[in-house]
Amino acid sequence: MRLKDKVAIITGAGMGMGREAAVLFAGEGAKVIVFDINAEAGQETAALAEQAGGEALFVQGDASSEADVKRAIDEGAARFGALHVLYANAGVLWKDRDKSVVETTEENWDIVQAINLKGPFFLTKHGIPHLQKAGGGSVILVGSISALAGFSLAQDSYTCAKAGLIGLAKSLAVQFGPDGIRCNIIHPGMVDTPLQAPYLDEAKKKAIAAEIPMRRLGLPRDIANAALFLASDESSWMNGAEMVVDGGFYAM
Numbered sequence: 555m556r557l558k559d560k561v562a563i564i565t566g567a568g569m570g571m572g573r574e575a576a577v578l579f580a581g582e583g584a585k586v587i588v589f590d591i592n593a594e595a596g597q598e599t600a601a602l603a604e605q606a607g608g609e610a611l612f613v614q615g616d617a618s619s620e621a622d623v624k625r626a627i628d629e630g631a632a633r634f635g636a637l638h639v640l641y642a643n644a645g646v647l648w649k650d651r652d653k654s655v656v657e658t659t660e661e662n663w664d665i666v667q668a669i670n671l672k673g674p675f676f677l678t679k680h681g682i683p684h685l686q687k688a689g690g691g692s693v694i695l696v697g698s699i700s701a702l703a704g705f706s707l708a709q710d711s712y713t714c715a716k717a718g719l720i721g722l723a724k725s726l727a728v729q730f731g732p733d734g735i736r737c738n739i740i741h742p743g744m745v746d747t748p749l750q751a752p753y754l755d756e757a758k759k760k761a762i763a764a765e766i767p768m769r770r771l772g773l774p775r776d777i778a779n780a781a782l783f784l785a786s787d788e789s790s791w792m793n794g795a796e797m798v799v800d801g802g803f804y805a806m
């Protein structure tokens with residue numbers, strides 16, 4: 555019960571790593587606010603989290619809408635009485651529309667920024683006052699190894715949004731550390747989730763796995779385990795850190 559009595563909001567918890575974390579957190583005693591744009595997926599996650607032994611509230615909304623994010627935080631805090639963990643997980647990877655700067659429209663650039671960078675701004679803007687009220691807490695941002703190095707297959711808006719989150723993590727760490735609030739960022743490598751599914755077949759997965767020192771793609775649980783550590787008091791002196799979870803890919 556590593557998250558006993560903690561209340562966590564996870565954006566993009568309908569599928570992939572967010573769902574995995576919601577179920578894992580609930581099994582560790584957390585009360586979880588499941589936030590997702592996809593109602594069916596979000597409701598399913600909330601049911602799975604309750605089956606895992608925790609309490610869950612699903613709130614439908616768009617991470618890039620300030621009103622939706624604020625409503626989820628307000629409803630969740632009212633239902634569970636407090637808020638301790640903000641997990642800004644929602645993100646999109648639209649390789650068909652977000653490419654190199656020379657091939658991307660302004661509209662597609664902006665929408666990727668709105669979900670991947672402005673979303674965490676809204677979550678932390680409205681969530682941090684609750685963490686202050688609770689006497690402290692943990693903010694978990696999700697970057698990517700694609701923000702740490704250049705890749706020949708470019709998704710430049712995605713890369714810039716994720717790189718922006720590194721700056722946000724450090725700024726929040728310094729500003730709110732004195733309030734007992736820490737902020738860290740996880741950089742996943744290639745993880746087998748619905749986000750990657752449109753771009754991967756079995757042959758591609760095999761080829762990518764061969765490039766990773768651990769010789770496999772990541773699983774949602776690999777990232778959820780890192781998030782569990784950051785959400786729990788075990789990481790209480792970890793602040794402003796970047797945690798690369800990628801099977802050793804970035805070490806090469």
Ligand SMILES: NC(=O)c1ccc[n+]([C@@H]2O[C@H](COP(=O)([O-])OP(=O)(O)OC[C@H]3O[C@@H](n4cnc5c(N)ncnc54)[C@H](O)[C@@H]3O)[C@@H](O)[C@H]2O)c1
Pocket residue numbers: 565566567568569570571572589590591592595615616617618643644645646647669696697698699741742743744745746747748749750
């Ligand atoms: N999968 C990877 O290889 C990988 C690698 C590095 C970083 N990441 C990052 O990890 C995070 C989770 O990725 P994933 O692979 O689990 O994604 P996923 O696509 O499998 O799941 C994302 C969830 O977010 C929801 N979502 C999408 N847009 C939303 C919006 N505007 N508002 C609210 N919810 C929204 C989706 O409905 C879905 O349930 C993302 O931030 C992603 O950029 C993923």
